[in-house]
Amino acid sequence: MKEKVIGRPAGLYAEFPRKGGAAPTATHYCPGCGHGILHKLIGEALGDLGIQDRTVMISPVGCAVFAYYYFDCGNLQVAHGRAPAVGTGVSRALDHAVVISYQGDGDLASIGLNETIQAANRGEKIAVFFVNNTVYGMTGGQMAPTTLIGEKTVTCPTGRDPRYAGYPLHMCELLNSLQAPVFIERVSVSDISHIRKARKAVRKALEVQRDGKGYAFVEVLSTCPTNLKQDAGSSTRFVNEQMEKEFPLGNFRDRSDEVETLCRSVSDFTKGSIDKAFNLDTEASPDAVDDPDFGQVLIKVAGFGGQGVLSLGLILAKAACRAQRHVSWYPSYGPEQRGGTANCSVVISGSAIGSPIVYESNILIAMNRPSLEKFAMNVKAGGVILYDSTIGDYPIPEGVTCIAVPAMEIACKAKAEKAANTVMIGVLKELGITKLPTDVFAEALAENFAGKQKLIDINKNVLEAGAQWARDNL
Amino acid sequence: MVTQLIKGNTAVIIGALYAGCDCYFGYPITPASEILHEASFYFPMLGRKFVQAESEEAAINMVYGGASAGHRVMTASSGPGISLKQEGISYLAGAELPCVIVDIMRAGPGLGNIGPEQADYNQIVKGGGHGNYKNIVLAPNSVQEMCDLTIKAFELSFKYRNPAVVLADGVLGQMVEPLKFPTNAVQPQVDTSWAVAATSQTRQNLITSIFLDFEQLEDFNNRLQKKYELIEHQEVAYEKYMMEDADIILVSYGISSRICRSAVEQARNKGIKVGLFRPITLFPFPAKELFKLAQTGDSTFICVEMSNGQMREDVLLATRCMRPVELVNRLGGNLITFDQVMQKIEEIAKGGST
Numbered sequence A: 001m002k003e004k005v006i007g008r009p010a011g012l013y014a015e016f017p018r019k020g021g022a023a024p025t026a027t028h029y030c031p032g033c034g035h036g037i038l039h040k041l042i043g044e045a046l047g048d049l050g051i052q053d054r055t056v057m058i059s060p061v062g063c064a065v066f067a068y069y070y071f072d073c074g075n076l077q078v079a080h081g082r083a084p085a086v087g088t089g090v091s092r093a094l095d096h097a098v099v100i101s102y103q104g105d106g107d108l109a110s111i112g113l114n115e116t117i118q119a120a121n122r123g124e125k126i127a128v129f130f131v132n133n134t135v136y137g138m139t140g141g142q143m144a145p146t147t148l149i150g151e152k153t154v155t156c157p158t159g160r161d162p163r164y165a166g167y168p169l170h171m172c173e174l175l176n177s178l179q180a181p182v183f184i185e186r187v188s189v190s191d192i193s194h195i196r197k198a199r200k201a202v203r204k205a206l207e208v209q210r211d212g213k214g215y216a217f218v219e220v221l222s223t224c225p226t227n228l229k230q231d232a233g234s235s236t237r238f239v240n241e242q243m244e245k246e247f248p249l250g251n252f253r254d255r256s257d258e259v260e261t262l263c264r265s266v267s268d269f270t271k272g273s274i275d276k277a278f279n280l281d282t283e284a285s286p287d288a289v290d291d292p293d294f295g296q297v298l299i300k301v302a303g304f305g306g307q308g309v310l311s312l313g314l315i316l317a318k319a320a321c322r323a324q325r326h327v328s329w330y331p332s333y334g335p336e337q338r339g340g341t342a343n344c345s346v347v348i349s350g351s352a353i354g355s356p357i358v359y360e361s362n363i364l365i366a367m368n369r370p371s372l373e374k375f376a377m378n379v380k381a382g383g384v385i386l387y388d389s390t391i392g393d394y395p396i397p398e399g400v401t402c403i404a405v406p407a408m409e410i411a412c413k414a415k416a417e418k419a420a421n422t423v424m425i426g427v428l429k430e431l432g433i434t435k436l437p438t439d440v441f442a443e444a445l446a447e448n449f450a451g452k453q454k455l456i457d458i459n460k461n462v463l464e465a466g467a468q469w470a471r472d473n474l
Numbered sequence B: 001m002v003t004q005l006i007k008g009n010t011a012v013i014i015g016a017l018y019a020g021c022d023c024y025f026g027y028p029i030t031p032a033s034e035i036l037h038e039a040s041f042y043f044p045m046l047g048r049k050f051v052q053a054e055s056e057e058a059a060i061n062m063v064y065g066g067a068s069a070g071h072r073v074m075t076a077s078s079g080p081g082i083s084l085k086q087e088g089i090s091y092l093a094g095a096e097l098p099c100v101i102v103d104i105m106r107a108g109p110g111l112g113n114i115g116p117e118q119a120d121y122n123q124i125v126k127g128g129g130h131g132n133y134k135n136i137v138l139a140p141n142s143v144q145e146m147c148d149l150t151i152k153a154f155e156l157s158f159k160y161r162n163p164a165v166v167l168a169d170g171v172l173g174q175m176v177e178p179l180k181f182p183t184n185a186v187q188p189q190v191d192t193s194w195a196v197a198a199t200s201q202t203r204q205n206l207i208t209s210i211f212l213d214f215e216q217l218e219d220f221n222n223r224l225q226k227k228y229e230l231i232e233h234q235e236v237a238y239e240k241y242m243m244e245d246a247d248i249i250l251v252s253y254g255i256s257s258r259i260c261r262s263a264v265e266q267a268r269n270k271g272i273k274v275g276l277f278r279p280i281t282l283f284p285f286p287a288k289e290l291f292k293l294a295q296t297g298d299s300t301f302i303c304v305e306m307s308n309g310q311m312r313e314d315v316l317l318a319t320r321c322m323r324p325v326e327l328v329n330r331l332g333g334n335l336i337t338f339d340q341v342m343q344k345i346e347e348i349a350k351g352g353s354t
Helices: A034-049 A063-069 A083-092 A103-110 A112-121 A172-175 A192-210 A232-246 A272-278 A307-323 A371-380 A407-413 A417-431 A439-448 A453-473 B006-020 B033-045 B056-068 B078-095 B121-125 B143-160 B170-176 B214-234 B254-269 B286-294 B308-318 B339-351
Strands: A055-059 A074-077 A098-106 A128-130 A183-188 A216-221 A251-252 A295-302 A326-331 A342-347 A362-365 A379-388 A401-405 B003-007 B023-026 B049-052 B073-075 B098-107 B113-116 B134-140 B165-169 B178-179 B236-239 B248-251 B274-279 B281-283 B302-307 B325-329
Touching: A034 A063, A034 A128, A034 A192, A034 B049, A055 A063, A063 A074, A063 A098, A074 A112, A074 B056, A083 A098, A083 A112, A083 A128, A083 B023, A083 B049, A083 B056, A083 B281, A098 A103, A098 A192, A103 A112, A103 A128, A103 A326, A103 B339, A112 A128, A112 A172, A112 B056, A172 A216, A172 B121, A172 B308, A183 A192, A183 A232, A192 A216, A216 A232, A272 B006, A295 A307, A295 A371, A295 B056, A307 A342, A307 A417, A307 A439, A307 B003, A326 B170, A342 A371, A342 B248, A362 A371, A362 A417, A362 B325, A371 A379, A379 A417, A401 A417, A407 A453, A407 B143, A417 A439, A439 A453, A439 B248, A453 B214, B003 B006, B006 B033, B006 B143, B006 B178, B023 B033, B023 B056, B033 B049, B033 B113, B033 B134, B049 B056, B056 B073, B056 B078, B056 B098, B056 B170, B073 B078, B078 B098, B078 B165, B098 B143, B098 B170, B098 B236, B113 B170, B121 B165, B121 B281, B134 B143, B134 B339, B143 B165, B143 B170, B143 B178, B143 B214, B165 B170, B254 B274, B254 B286, B254 B302, B254 B339, B274 B286, B286 B308, B302 B339, B308 B325, B325 B339
Parallel strands: A055 A074, A055 A098, A098 A128, A128 A216, A183 A216, A295 A362, A362 A379, A379 A401, B023 B049, B023 B073, B073 B098, B098 B165, B134 B165, B248 B274, B248 B302, B302 B325
Antiparallel strands: A183 A251, A295 A342, A326 A342, A326 B178, B003 B178, B098 B113, B134 B281, B236 B274
16 A cells, blocks of 8 residues: 655644753644544644634643644643633633643543533634543543543542442533533544544534534544553553443534524724713712711611611711712621611711711711611710601610601602602701701702602702701791 | 712722723622622613622622723622632732722631621732732722722723722721712723634734643732732822821821821821821732831831731831830721720820830
């Protein structure tokens, strides 16, 4: 037979200087290993499809950790199992990139199983080449998630026993249950006829990337003579006769013809666009002015979740901001906020604010009894407590003014049951104890309900009703 | 200047947007979640990229991917989530990738609770992942700085090709204050000398942290240490408040420093000479300045922090134990109270404690 010399795939470097050592054209892989064959198939396709400039190859942790020695394209080396997440980051940042995630069975199906499934499920534009040789190679022959039942490895020396170690994971089948992937196929590189089919699948997966269509997954049944203690013949037979039985070859899915190119957005970095996103032209306040004579007003607002306690505090803060005071607002947060009681601290000051948390307040607004009981003792002498009159009688702490405001009643009369908090703001406005000018409260309300004219009108009415009640009764 | 009332967590995203951040990758966790929420709203609005990742590990590795592309990318989390990200942060430092990580600290260890604490100091300032690396660490103490130091973090991370962390806490994340919006928007450029940007120009580039050869890895490690020395030389930032004649020096960062500021004012009203030294960069730590202070006076230092004295260890090192370094702290999600700080100040002013 005449010798036929096949050229070097364009996608692989001619020499491997990153590897170093005495043999600049030899790979670091063991004799008989399937990685070399798959590298060649990918390298060939990269060249033929003309996508080397656009390609980002991700080397995993495992025997292919040094894939970047060989592939003539942009290269990343990443943490164990995280290649699909890194690939997601690359693909989102670079919409035009052809992203390749090259992973072994421990990397992809064990430590990186979550990343694998989730990236597939998001339909990331990544070609994943999954080398399944049923064993951890680089770390020295431990059991993999794909190790066959009865197969011996250094960590299942008597053979994989499903009673203790479960069953081989079928990645193609698993991923085929998802909606997003475009292409899924299982191939083998055990011998020439299998390699021919594998070549087509590799090419297809990369065409899907070239066309920006989405997620492609190629599982490659491969040999590991070193760790499985096999010779050339027995390693081929092992793949063909035993692995194929457990992992049947074939195409699971090819939707490349029906799927459109997925184009993601172009980033806008212009200042004008960011300013617009925050409505800076319409929703800006003047800067605070230092005025040490103003001193500080410390306010605590508390009640049940849903009584508008936090927004009451926020509206006061907005009012103070409009009056060019220094101000801070700090809420109770998390589960506390979602169930049961809520409270917030508001500090209004004539100078830069130290602590934003109010322990002892000048003003307490309590919308329910537990809040009143919890915080009333921490009101400073000369301070004011506003509480909803439905709470009923409460022993007044010494030196503190206590005002029972029929806030809920006033709000209900105005057909705005949820606006009891706004009644309280009306009373505060009329009393003048926040030391803020009266006009800023209505402005702050309008800002708070930005754009919802109906709500603004209702709340302004309620605000005035609160103020009126204060004028009539205090 | 344009000012709005803004929540601390929102201010982070505002800073990121003006800093030219292209991608946000994150996972929900209280009390940092609003950063994720705001990113999911504003990033797509501006055509920028947002992914809610399947895990903290995935989020930090998406950051690795976006950063490898030379883009400005970020993530944010809180204590337990940051612990999960540490592997990725070590890889980012090892591959010399710039990125911004925001930690809105909560109380630990373990699941702890969602109250504020400052106990991620060690895991962020001292490393946290494996290997001889350091993060650049910035510690805001106001909503304004949540924005401004996020911008600064991007600048420094790209200047030094190193992860930068904005280390804040639950209070700073949740509180609302007026924010002066940035007056400049960064137009990010890809550095083609190292980035893998899927172009012919960057085709030969490689991002990796593996060095099989021991000598090579030692050289690389030494080069990293040189970089950290340079950062220590050039980027230390701190604030001094009423320090000129201080007999008692409060050392405090983040929200605790705000409480200290109030205490300094109160103590001065009572005639006690107290000052506040606030590190703004935690790495590089302002050790030289603290050493100078310890050398020149007979002052007493009080570290005020919501941890078991994690920063105090650095203050002790910096002052070489020449002066007493006291600790005022609370743990478990409790805030340090103004009274607590005042009590310690008065105790020391009376000579009652060393």
